[in-house]
Amino acid sequence: MDIDCSKIKLYGFNNLTKTLSFNFYDICYAHTPAHQREYLNYIDEVYSTNRLQQVLCEVVEIIGASVLNVSAHDYEPRGSSVTCLIAEKPAPPEAMISGTHVEERNAALKQSAVFHLDKSHVTAHTYPESHPDHGVSTFRVDIDVATCGRVSPLEALDFLIGSFDEDIIILDYRVRGFTRDTLGKKHYIDHEITSIQEFLSEKTRHQYQVTDMNVEQGNIFHTRMKLLDFSLENYLFGEDTHAFHEDELQVIERQLRKEMNEIYYGVSTFG
Secondary structure: OOOOHHHOOEOOOOOOEEEEEEEEEEEEEEOOHHHHHHHHHHHHHHOOHHHHHHHHHHHHHHOOOEEEEEEEEEOOOOOEEEEEEEEOOOOOOOOEEOOEEHHHHHHHHOOOOOEEEOOEEEEEEEEEEEOOOOOEEEEEEEEEEEEEOOOOHHHHHHHHHHHOOOOEEEEEEEEEOOEEEOOOOEEOOOOOOOOHHHHOOHHHHHHEEEEEEEEHHHOEEEEEEEEOOOOHHHHEEOOOHHHOOHHHHHHHHHHHHHHHHHHHHOOOOOO
């Protein structure tokens, strides 16, 4: 692995692009069509563009960047998207954000959900869906944090995981391109890493079953996480366990565990 670029003199700008991608999955059992609609309404409310933009603004602050522009949209009938363009360094006072001065940024962000960064960006998209024949409903949030230069999206890893109530997490981290030092040598990465797990807190690691699939020579790191604690009552939307017979609860639990395992292992099964 190349040496730490923070300790060497670079020729020009740090051209490395670091991208951290999240797939968050929230899974529940909604017994009736009415409960399924209630679940979707709940998701739309809890994961609205306002909520997403608040999370993304915090991410930008954690990684030490600044927001240049924010754009957001709630879709019909379901789903929302937020995009932020960001800058590695604080934006100058005269900088404009969607037609407003930086000091007016907070007011602007309350009405938008896309963040624009200088050669970098943060995005969030939501995807609610449900099983056509059973009561299993799955909600997915996709978040991408792409930075250019010395800013690292890994610094916001634990915060993002803690911001959502997720059962399955799929993580991808990749460093692309190269930067050059004053002697002309190319550097394809500027920090030590062998696994995304290294940047998770001990508390987070103990909450999940974690599997890595990495290609270190390509600076590609892939991690899958599945929540270890499974309490059926936490997965029933609109009902509690007393509303079902014991055999029904066993069927529901099998369906939920099947859904979680299929997503975690990336393999669809039948039966």
